[in-house]
Amino acid sequence: MLNEKVTVRSAGMSSSDVTGSCYLVECPTGEKILLDCGIYQSGNMMEAYKINGRRFPFKPKEITAVVVSHLNADHFCLLPKFAAEGGDCPYYISEESVGFVRPILEDSARIMERDAKIISRKNGREHKPVYSMADVHQALPNFRGSSEGEMHRITENVSFRLVPAGHIFGSCQIELFVTVPSGAVKKICYTGDLGNAMFEQPFVAPYEPMGKCAMLIGETTYNDPRRSAKKCQRRKDLDLMERTIREVCVENNGIVLIPTFAMQRTETMLYMLWKMFRDDEGFKIPIVIDSPLAVKLLDCFAKGLEGEAKATFDEMMRWKNIRVITDRDESLACIADPSPKVVCSASGMLSQGRSVQYLKEILPRKNCCIITCGYMVEDSLGWKIKHRADWQTLTIDRKPCRCRCAVKCLDSFSSHAQYQQLMDTYVDTAEKGCGLIWLVHGDKGKLDMKTSLERRISDICRTTRVVATNKDTVARI
Ligand SMILES: [Zn+2]
Structure with missing residues (x-):
């Protein structure tokens, strides 16, 4: 029997925390696509150093392509390490974002080198940086600018489209289209970070909804209604x-x-x-x-x-x-x-x-x-x-x-969608016929959000499954 299943795995910390976005999509035809490859950020330098320095839960040289949602460090700043460990494939990012990649990654390498020095001094032994400036320069040629709203082909079986997220300049959501051996197309949508539609975001293209999909990977930074800002x-x-x-x-x-x-x-x-x-x-x-x-x-x-x-x-x-x-x-x-x-x-x-x-x-x-x-x-x-x-x-x-x-x-300057906007977006996704919603990129408050979302989805007579992910969560669709 033909293998028709697309497997999706959490490959970074954002499956159970707010930062460190990375998801692995394995296609039945062999392609392995990474959605984002971001660093984990913590108030504790040693903890962040350890987590960012550990081995990827996949082999970088087996990855077919990386599609990057936007330019925040927790979504793309681990790519130099990925490159250094053999991840030599195209890294797709919105056209508008390309010019920003070099200064941000070079700055990130300087931070990595400085942190390693501080940790070495503290521990009295040499600690290598998570990556170096040379690793950044190895990664840079792999970035490919991709226009928003258009279909881009990765292989004959896999394509993607970037949809504006309204979060920061050049930020996008990702629609990934996987053709399985029977010829059917399975679509996986990933929000990246969604922008805050309530307040003016100067110089940022406004959010646009993604289309119908089989599975949505959705961010939940504001998963607690009490933390959300009001319009006034x-x-x-x-x-x-x-x-x-x-x-x-x-x-x-x-x-x-x-x-x-x-x-x-x-x-x-x-x-x-x-x-x-x-x-x-x-x-x-x-x-x-x-x-x-x-x-x-x-x-x-x-x-x-x-x-x-x-x-x-x-x-x-x-x-x-x-x-x-x-x-x-x-x-x-x-x-x-x-x-x-x-x-x-x-x-x-x-x-x-x-x-x-x-x-x-x-x-x-x-x-x-x-x-x-x-x-x-x-x-x-x-x-x-x-x-x-x-x-x-x-x-x-x-x-x-x-x-x-x-x-x-000041509470109104978060560039993230607030609770109500997230809920409305995900209920809308369910209404369009999505089978599975993964709640990611949030703290443990996403468990309550899952319950509330399930209730609202059942109110509109849909059966979409909602999963609050952790590091071991795997989906086969
Ligand atoms: Zn972001």
């Missing part, structure tokens, strides 16, 4: 941001630090600040973008955008208040300079980089403020700042630091 939150956040900057910088000569991810969040926050203050001729406060990667990516945006979005972006970048810093000495001088300014600096979770150096300067100062605007991995420094309880000091780089500055948290 954006207005409140923007008011809070403007009030805080006027109070801290204009009235009290202080500094506002906004830790931002280099990719997309920097552009989003810059756009919000520009819209907020561009018509105020008296507003002289410098808006400092201090992050070598973020500055490189601003350049990628300038090159990658088209039409109206490009015109808006260029106009924003001509705003006289913007000051970009890449040079290390200039950065050190800016960190030491107490004059009022708004600083956007990476990393967004305050786990490393220049944002931590600014943090050390401004934490002890009562006239300064930190504005958080994104997801923080538990136990990261950013998470501790955001969930500030009674503590008076924080240990940074093994030194105690007094905490006197203010902290404000």
Whole structure:
């Protein structure tokens, strides 16, 4: 009897956690397709190092192709390791994303090399980085830009189509079409990360729904309705941001630090600040973008955008208040300079980089403020700042630091779909006739989400099976 089954396996941490996306699709005709190949991110450097450094649960040289959903590290930054271990096949990614790949992966290699040095020092023995700059340069020629909305053929049996996800610039969902020996086509859809349809995402193509499929692999970052932002939150956040900057910088000569991810969040926050203050001729406060990667990516945006979005972006970048810093000495001088300014600096979770150096300067100062605007991995420094309880000091780089500055948290800037949007999307998928939905890319809250989703699916008289995955989950469809 012909083998007609397509096997889908979890191959990364996101089957049971939020980061580390990687799924393996094995076709009955022999092709092995990887959907995403991302790193695991943790507040604990050693834990992340161990997990990212361990062996893949497949042989990289047997993989036919990788299809990448988007440019976040937890979705594609393990590809240099994959390349180093023999994964020499095409890595498909949206056309718009291609220009960003090199700066992001080179930055990632620098982080890997730095982390390995820190761990070696701590343990008193040599630890190799998860991958090196040479591995990045080995991986780069394998990337292939693929236009959105069009069918792309991987082999005669396997094709894919990218559908805009609305999450970050160039982000896509993936529709994978597998022709089995009988000639039937089985379609597997993967959401990657879905964008937040409730709030404006500047410079990002809006989400579009995928079509009918046999199986959906769906993200569940916001799997708890209590954590979801409400529609009115954006207005409140923007008011809070403007009030805080006027109070801290204009009235009290202080500094506002906004830790931002280099990719997309920097552009989003810059756009919000520009819209907020561009018509105020008296507003002289410098808006400092201090992050070598973020500055490189601003350049990628300038090159990658088209039409109206490009015109808006260029106009924003001509705003006289913007000051970009890449040079290390200039950065050190800016960190030491107490004059009022708004600083956007990476990393967004305050786990490393220049944002931590600014943090050390401004934490002890009562006239300064930190504005958080994104997801923080538990136990990261950013998470501790955001969930500030009674503590008076924080240990940074093994030194105690007094905490006197203010902290404000904005909740509407997550670029992820919120709970209700996820539920509606997955119920809609079931209604179109999907047989199996895998809930991935979420913490243990996805178990409750599974129950609620099953209830809603049964209300519309569908029998779609819903599985909250773990690392051993396997599907045969
Ligand atoms: Zn993402």
